[in-house]
Amino acid sequence: MKKKAYEKELAELEFELAKLQETVQRKGMKIAILFEGRDAAGKGGLIKTVMRRMNARVWRIAALPKPSDRERTQWYFQRYVAHLPSGGEIVLFDRSWYNRAVVEPVMGFCTPQQHEAFMREVPLFEKMLIDSGIILLKYWIQISEETQERRFQDRACDPRKRWKLSPVDLEARRRWAEFSKHRNKMLETTSTDHAPWRVIDGDDKRKGRLNAIRSILDNIPYEFNEEAFAPIALPPRQSMEEAGYE
Amino acid sequence: MKKKAYEKELAELEFELAKLQETVQRKGMKIAILFEGRDAAGKGGLIKTVMRRMNARVWRIAALPKPSDRERTQWYFQRYVAHLPSGGEIVLFDRSWYNRAVVEPVMGFCTPQQHEAFMREVPLFEKMLIDSGIILLKYWIQISEETQERRFQDRACDPRKRWKLSPVDLEARRRWAEFSKHRNKMLETTSTDHAPWRVIDGDDKRKGRLNAIRSILDNIPYEFNEEAFAPIALPPRQSMEEAGYE
Amino acid sequence: MKKKAYEKELAELEFELAKLQETVQRKGMKIAILFEGRDAAGKGGLIKTVMRRMNARVWRIAALPKPSDRERTQWYFQRYVAHLPSGGEIVLFDRSWYNRAVVEPVMGFCTPQQHEAFMREVPLFEKMLIDSGIILLKYWIQISEETQERRFQDRACDPRKRWKLSPVDLEARRRWAEFSKHRNKMLETTSTDHAPWRVIDGDDKRKGRLNAIRSILDNIPYEFNEEAFAPIALPPRQSMEEAGYE
Amino acid sequence: MKKKAYEKELAELEFELAKLQETVQRKGMKIAILFEGRDAAGKGGLIKTVMRRMNARVWRIAALPKPSDRERTQWYFQRYVAHLPSGGEIVLFDRSWYNRAVVEPVMGFCTPQQHEAFMREVPLFEKMLIDSGIILLKYWIQISEETQERRFQDRACDPRKRWKLSPVDLEARRRWAEFSKHRNKMLETTSTDHAPWRVIDGDDKRKGRLNAIRSILDNIPYEFNEEAFAPIALPPRQSMEEAGYE
Numbered sequence: 008m009k010k011k012a013y014e015k016e017l018a019e020l021e022f023e024l025a026k027l028q029e030t031v032q033r034k035g036m037k038i039a040i041l042f043e044g045r046d047a048a049g050k051g052g053l054i055k056t057v058m059r060r061m062n063a064r065v066w067r068i069a070a071l072p073k074p075s076d077r078e079r080t081q082w083y084f085q086r087y088v089a090h091l092p093s094g095g096e097i098v099l100f101d102r103s104w105y106n107r108a109v110v111e112p113v114m115g116f117c118t119p120q121q122h123e124a125f126m127r128e129v130p131l132f133e134k135m136l137i138d139s140g141i142i143l144l145k146y147w148i149q150i151s152e153e154t155q156e157r158r159f160q161d162r163a164c165d166p167r168k169r170w171k172l173s174p175v176d177l178e179a180r181r182r183w184a185e186f187s188k189h190r191n192k193m194l195e196t197t198s199t200d201h202a203p204w205r206v207i208d209g210d211d212k213r214k215g216r217l218n219a220i221r222s223i224l225d226n227i228p229y230e231f232n233e234e235a236f237a238p239i240a241l242p243p244r245q246s247m248e249e250a251g252y253e
Numbered sequence: 254m255k256k257k258a259y260e261k262e263l264a265e266l267e268f269e270l271a272k273l274q275e276t277v278q279r280k281g282m283k284i285a286i287l288f289e290g291r292d293a294a295g296k297g298g299l300i301k302t303v304m305r306r307m308n309a310r311v312w313r314i315a316a317l318p319k320p321s322d323r324e325r326t327q328w329y330f331q332r333y334v335a336h337l338p339s340g341g342e343i344v345l346f347d348r349s350w351y352n353r354a355v356v357e358p359v360m361g362f363c364t365p366q367q368h369e370a371f372m373r374e375v376p377l378f379e380k381m382l383i384d385s386g387i388i389l390l391k392y393w394i395q396i397s398e399e400t401q402e403r404r405f406q407d408r409a410c411d412p413r414k415r416w417k418l419s420p421v422d423l424e425a426r427r428r429w430a431e432f433s434k435h436r437n438k439m440l441e442t443t444s445t446d447h448a449p450w451r452v453i454d455g456d457d458k459r460k461g462r463l464n465a466i467r468s469i470l471d472n473i474p475y476e477f478n479e480e481a482f483a484p485i486a487l488p489p490r491q492s493m494e495e496a497g498y499e
Numbered sequence: 500m501k502k503k504a505y506e507k508e509l510a511e512l513e514f515e516l517a518k519l520q521e522t523v524q525r526k527g528m529k530i531a532i533l534f535e536g537r538d539a540a541g542k543g544g545l546i547k548t549v550m551r552r553m554n555a556r557v558w559r560i561a562a563l564p565k566p567s568d569r570e571r572t573q574w575y576f577q578r579y580v581a582h583l584p585s586g587g588e589i590v591l592f593d594r595s596w597y598n599r600a601v602v603e604p605v606m607g608f609c610t611p612q613q614h615e616a617f618m619r620e621v622p623l624f625e626k627m628l629i630d631s632g633i634i635l636l637k638y639w640i641q642i643s644e645e646t647q648e649r650r651f652q653d654r655a656c657d658p659r660k661r662w663k664l665s666p667v668d669l670e671a672r673r674r675w676a677e678f679s680k681h682r683n684k685m686l687e688t689t690s691t692d693h694a695p696w697r698v699i700d701g702d703d704k705r706k707g708r709l710n711a712i713r714s715i716l717d718n719i720p721y722e723f724n725e726e727a728f729a730p731i732a733l734p735p736r737q738s739m740e741e742a743g744y745e
Numbered sequence: 746m747k748k749k750a751y752e753k754e755l756a757e758l759e760f761e762l763a764k765l766q767e768t769v770q771r772k773g774m775k776i777a778i779l780f781e782g783r784d785a786a787g788k789g790g791l792i793k794t795v796m797r798r799m800n801a802r803v804w805r806i807a808a809l810p811k812p813s814d815r816e817r818t819q820w821y822f823q824r825y826v827a828h829l830p831s832g833g834e835i836v837l838f839d840r841s842w843y844n845r846a847v848v849e850p851v852m853g854f855c856t857p858q859q860h861e862a863f864m865r866e867v868p869l870f871e872k873m874l875i876d877s878g879i880i881l882l883k884y885w886i887q888i889s890e891e892t893q894e895r896r897f898q899d900r901a902c903d904p905r906k907r908w909k910l911s912p913v914d915l916e917a918r919r920r921w922a923e924f925s926k927h928r929n930k931m932l933e934t935t936s937t938d939h940a941p942w943r944v945i946d947g948d949d950k951r952k953g954r955l956n957a958i959r960s961i962l963d964n965i966p967y968e969f970n971e972e973a974f975a976p977i978a979l980p981p982r983q984s985m986e987e988a989g990y991e
C-alpha cells in the first residue's frame with residue numbers, strides 16, 4: 008500500500024478513534040485489546056500506530072516483562088489482572104496471557120501440564136471478564152513464512168534493526184512448525200463466541216494496521232457525541248494585570 | 254524544520270537510542286525521564302516519537318490518571334513510586350509528581366500547604382532515587398504564549414482535534430500568568446545539581462523532538478556494543494519434516 | 500467450653516498447624532481461607548487465634564477496606580486477586596469477595612444486577628483458582644439471633660467494646676431477615692463440589708475456634724516432616740574475640 | 746510479670762488503643778510502626794498482642810517476604826512504600842526497611858555499598874514520610890544474650906517450637922557480635938530527632954509488651970471521643986413479618 012493513501016485513510020480512522028475514545032471516557036467503558044503474533048509480525052508498530060494521536064491517559068500499553076520468581080509461583084493470570092482497564096481506559100496488550108498458549112510451550116518456559124491447564128481455563132477467565140463489562144478483543148497478526156524470513160534477514164543484516172532479533176526470536180524461528188501447531192490449536196480452542204480471535208493479515212504492514220483499526224472500530228460500540236467535537240470559541244486570555252502582576 | 258531533514262536526523266538518533274537501549278538492558282540500568290510542560294506543549298507526541306521504534310518491554314509510558322480517593326490520603330509520592338523502573342527499564346513519565354508544583358496549585362487540586370510541602374520534599378525525594386542508582390532526567394517543554402494560542406485555536410476549530418482540549422486545559426489557559434509564576438518557581442527551586450531541569454524549546458515540534466532525544470543521549474552513559482549489533486547469518490529454517498510433520 | 504480445656508486442645512492443634520505451615524513452605528503450596536459471617540460472629544477473633552503462634556511471613560491477613568472510587572470501576576475481583584497467595588503463603592480473608600453476596604446487596608452498596616452477576620460468576624472464578632493449584636477453603640461462622648443480640652447489647656453497653664459496633668453493623672442488624680435470605684442463597688448457590696461452604700457454629704466462641712482449626716487441618720493435606728521438627732543441638736556461640744572485637 | 750497483673754493492665758491499655766483507633770479513623774491519620782529486634786526477641790508476639798482486640802480494617806501487619814528477583818533490581822524502598830498506610834490506617838511492620846541495616850549486611854544479603862547507601866538515605870526517607878503527615882514509630886526489642894540463648898535452646902529442644910528456628914536465625918546467632926555492631930551503628934546513626942529509635946526491654950515478654958503499647962499510646966496524639974464510646978440503646982429488631990417473610 009502506498010504511503011499517501013495510507014496516511015489519508017489513517018487520518019480518517021483516527022477521527023473515528025477519537026470518537027471512540029470520547030465514548031469510552033464519557034461512559035466509563037473498559038476495553039482490553041490483545042495483540043499476538045509471531046516475532047516480526049509487527050505487533051509493536053501496530054500498537055504504536057493505534058495510539059499515535061490518542062490520549063495517553065485513556066490508552067495504555069501493557070507489555071509485561073518475563074515473570075519474576077515470585078510471580079512464577081502465583082496464579083498464572085494474577086499479574087495480568089493487575090493491568091486490566093479501570094473505567095474509561097483502553098489497555099493494549101503487547102503479548103498477553105496467551106504467552107502460555109504458544110511462546111511458553113514452544114520455548115519450554117512452561118510445563119505441558121501448565122500449558123494444558125491454561126488452554127482449559129482461558130475461555131472461563133475471559134468469559135468472566137466479559138460478563139463483568141470488559142470489552143475484550145483478540146488479534147492475531149498473521150504473517151507468512153516468507154515475510155518473517157525477509158524481515159528477519161533484514162534485521163540480521165541491518166545494524167539499526169539488529170537489536171530487534173532477540174535470542175528468543177531466533178529460537179522461535181527455528182521452531183516455526185511447532186509454533187504453527189500451537190497457534191492453530193490456540194486459534195481453534197480459544198476462539199469462543201464471546202471472545203473470538205480475529206486474524207489480521209500482517210504481510211503488508213500498512214494494510215494490516217488499517218484493517219486492525221477498522222476492526223477495533225467495528226467491534227466496540229461508540230457514538231459520535233457531536234457536542235464534544237463541536238468547535239468552540241475560546242474566551243480571551245487573562246492578561247497579566249488580571250492575574251495580579253504588573 | 255522540514256520533514257525530510259527531520260526524518261533523516263531522527264533515523265540517525267534512533268540508531269543511537271537502540272545502542273542506549275542495548276546498554277540499559279545489558280547492564281540492568283534504571284532510567285526515569287519526566288516530561289512536563291503546558292497543555293499543547295507536545296509532551297505526548299514527543300514521548301511517542303522517542304519510543305517509535307523502541308522495544309515496549311524496555312521503554313514504558315507512565316501517564317497516571319488523577320488520584321483515586323484512597324490515593325489522595327496517601328503519601329503523595331506513593332503512587333508514582335509504584336511506576337519507577339526496575340533494572341533494564343526506561344520509564345517515560347507523561348506528567349509526573351510535578352503535577353503538584355504547577356497544575357495542582359493553579360487549578361486548586363491541592364492546598365497551598367501541600368504545594369509547599371512538595372516543593373520542600375521533592376529535591377530530597379529525587380536525591381534518594383538518584384543515590385539508589387536511578388538515572389533521572391527532567392524535561393520542561395517550553396512553548397510561547399503565541400504557540401499555545403495557535404494550537405488551542407486549531408484544536409478549538411478542528412473537530413478532529415477538539416477532544417484534545419480538556420476542561421482543565423481551558424482553565425489552565427485562562428490562568429496562563431499564574432501558571433508561569435508556578436513554573437518559574439519550580440524551575441528555580443527544584444533544579445538541583447543532581448537533577449536539573451532541562452528546557453526544550455517546543456515551538457517547533459520537530460526541532461524540539463530531536464533536541465530532546467539528543468539531550469537524552471547526552472545525559473545517559475551508553476556504549477556501542479558492536480557485538481550486539483553485528484550482522485549475523487541466520488541458520489537455515491527447520492523444515493516441516495524435521496519438526497515431525499508430514 | 501472451659502478455658503483450660505480450650506487452651507490444652509488449642510496447644511495440640513497449634514502443633515498440627517506448625518506441621519501444616521512447614522509443609523506449605525517446603526512445597527510452595529498456596530492456600531486461601533475465607534471467613535464470612537454476620538457482625539459479631541467472631542471472624543476477627545478466630546483469625547487471630549489461628550495465627551497466634553504462626554509465622555507472619557507465611558500467614559497473612561487480608562482485610563480489605565471499602566473499594567476506592569477507581570476500584571469500583573474495575574472488574575469486581577481485581578482487587579482481591581492482588582491479595583491471593585504466592586507459593587508458600589496462606590492468606591486468611593477477613594471478609595472476602597462474598598461481600599457482594601450478602602453485605603453489599605443488603606446494605607445497598609451494589610445494584611441487584613451486580614449482585615446477580617456475582618452469584619453467577621463466583622463459582623467459575625473459584626474453579627479457576629483451584630485448577631491453578633490454590634487450595635480454597637470457605638468458612639461461614641454461624642451465630643443465632645440470640646447470640647448476636649447478646650453480643651450487640653454487650654457492645655452497646657460496654658464502653659470498651661462500643662467501638663465494635665459500626666453504623667454498618669447496626670443497619671445490618673435491623674435487616675437480620677434480609678441478611679438471612681441472602682446468606683441462604685449464598686450457601687446454596689455458591690457451595691460447589693470444588694469449593695463448598697463449611698459452616699462453623701460460632702455461638703460458643705472457643706468451640707467454634709477449635710472446630711475451625713480442625714477443619715482447616717482436615718482439608719489441607721500436610722505431612723509431619725519429622726526431620727524439620729527434630730530437636731537439634733545448637734553449636735556454641737561465637738565469642739567476642741572470634742568476631743574480631745576485644 | 747504475673748499473668749493476672751499482665752492481663753489486667755493489658756485490658757486497660759486496650760481501652761486506650763481503642764480510643765487511639767477511633768481517633769485514627771475519624772481524622773484519617775496515617776501511622777507506621779516498625780518493630781525490629783534479634784531473632785527470638787518477640788516481635789511477632791508483640792505485634793499480635795497489640796492487635797489482639799483491634800479492628801483488622803484499621804490495623805494491618807506488613808511482614809514482607811524476601812525480595813523477588815525483580816524487586817532486587819528496584820529502588821530498595823520501593824516495595825516497602827507499597828505498604829505504607831493510607832488515611833485511617835495503622836501498619837505494623839514485622840521487620841522493615843531496616844533489614845538492610847542489620848540482617849542483610851550480617852548475613853551477606855547485600856553489598857557493603859548497599860548497606861552504606863541505606864544508612865545515608867534512611868534518615869531522608871523517613872523525614873519525607875513524616876513531613877507528609879505519616880506518624881512513624883520505631884521500636885527495637887532488646888534482649889540479652891542469655892535470653893536469646895534460653896529461647897533458642899527451648900526452641901531447639903521443643904518440637905512444637907522447633908520450626909521457629911530458621912536457618913537464618915542459626916546463622917545470625919553465630920554472628921551475635923557482628924549483629925551487635927551493626928545494631929549499635931543503626932541505633933546511633935538512624936536515631937534522628939524526627940524518628941528516634943525507642944528501645945523496649947524484651948527479656949520479660951509481658952513487661953515488654955505493656956511497655957511497647959504504653960509507648961505507642963504516649964507517642965501518638967489521640968483523644969477520647971466520648972460520644973463514640975457512649976453506650977447506646979439498640980432499637981428493637983426487625984421481625985420476620987416486617988422483612989416481608991411469613
Ligand SMILES: Nc1ncnc2c1ncn2[C@@H]1O[C@H](COP(=O)(O)OP(=O)(O)O)[C@@H](O)[C@H]1O
Nearest residue numbers: 046071072073074102106110116173175176310
Ligand atoms: N524465562 C521466561 N519465562 C517465561 N516467559 C518468558 C521467558 N523469557 C521470555 N519470556 C517471554 O517470551 C516473550 C517473547 O520474548 P522476546 O522475543 O524476548 O520478546 P518480544 O518478542 O516481545 O520483544 C515475552 O513475552 C517474554 O516475556
Ligand SMILES: Nc1ncnc2c1ncn2[C@@H]1O[C@H](COP(=O)(O)OP(=O)(O)O)[C@@H](O)[C@H]1O
Nearest residue numbers: 538563564565566594598602608665667668802
Ligand atoms: N460504601 C461501601 N461500598 C462497599 N462496601 C462497603 C461500603 N461500606 C462498607 N463496606 C464493606 O462492608 C463490610 C462491613 O463493614 P463494617 O461493618 O464497617 O466492617 P467489619 O464488620 O468488617 O468491621 C466491609 O467489608 C466494608 O468494606
Ligand SMILES: Nc1ncnc2c1ncn2[C@@H]1O[C@H](COP(=O)(O)OP(=O)(O)O)[C@@H](O)[C@H]1O
Nearest residue numbers: 556784809810811812840844848854911913914
Ligand atoms: N536472600 C535474602 N535476601 C534478602 N533478605 C533475606 C534473604 N533471605 C532472608 N531474608 C530476610 O531476612 C529476614 C530474616 O529471615 P528469617 O529469620 O527467615 O525470618 P524471621 O526471623 O522474620 O521469621 C527476613 O526479613 C527475610 O525476608
Ligand SMILES: Nc1ncnc2c1ncn2[C@@H]1O[C@H](COP(=O)(O)O)[C@@H](O)[C@H]1O
Nearest residue numbers: 317318319320348352356362419421422
Ligand atoms: N481533581 C484532580 N486532582 C488532581 N489532579 C488532577 C485532577 N484533575 C485532573 N488532574 C490532573 O491534572 C493534569 C491535567 O489534566 P488534563 O489536562 O485533563 O489531562 C493530569 O495530570 C490530571 O491527572
